[in-house]
Amino acid sequence: MSQSVEEQPSDSVSGRRCTVCFTTRPSILHLLLYRGLQHHLCTACVLDSHTDSFCPTCFDVFLHNPPLPHIRLLCKKCPSISHLFCVPDVASSSDDYLCPPCSNPNFTFFCITPNHANNAIEINPHLAKQLVVAATIASESIHNAVVMARYNEEIRVKEAVVAKAEATEVLRRFNNLLDNYGHQIGNDTGESKIHEAKGCSSQSPDADDDTFVD
Template identity: 35%
Template structure:
């Protein structure tokens, strides 16, 4: 079963391995704490262990219950227990922790996504590669959505922080204006007192004469 793929403009290269859409079909946009990165399907999946089952390539929308999963002994990769142990039931093995290594830990040369020369020319993939590509695309979309949410929260936080700063600045200006007004009133009172003293001295001087 083959699936055709509409490929975007091949302008980006993978920041992980340097491959181009010619060999990976799609270069995914992924949001990290740093500016967005471009990753091929293989590098994206290798950088997101634990987000998907490395056997059936189902992306996890939520954490699997403990009795339904197995964790790789060397990395955060999590597999469906039913995928790793197809001939055993989850009930029987719920209390055990079988030895499990994900494909990338079992074979350092393992690649999730390999295209033959014919597939690159025809821009088609087989069913397994289609599942891999779909998983990577979904993870990339989840990453970008999280990035957009984080950016929105940061923008809202900065807006609130700016509003607080403006409020504090206004309060400081009002307090300064009150201090200046009070100092002005005290200065005027002192000047009035000096005028009264001068007038009194003048009258006393005239009386003495």
């Protein structure tokens, strides 16, 4: 029996394909925000799309604490930030510095080669650092998304409370207008009846006089 559409796992969710590079990889996929939407990205694509969050040489993460200006180097082609002590051959005032990905067209983050015998992946310390960086970036991304969602929800709740209060006030004013209009109609009707009664009473003596004359 074939599975329904809902039961069939997509390639990205099942851990077989990255949303960005679409390359089938026997590696971990990370769930994070990418271009405003949640996507599953491979480790290489997470690192490649967040080059300003880590040093591309030692892979230290600095999401909220980038290196101080006098101990860092900025790539002239991308937002990548490198420790000055990771590239000692480059002067700190150099404006021509290129990070490893920009200086080498064949550079690839998290370059792994599965064992052809058992298709196993060997994670050495260098690759492990890259994996930790990608996982940290993904975790921070999802955390920020949750915080923003809660913030937006609080705003919507406050707006709903204000809208309810305004609607209640409008309804109260409308009811007051209806009450005033009803009282006015009642008063006008009462005055008309009084005038009619007075008119009838003023005509009664004349009728008696006429009858008497006849």
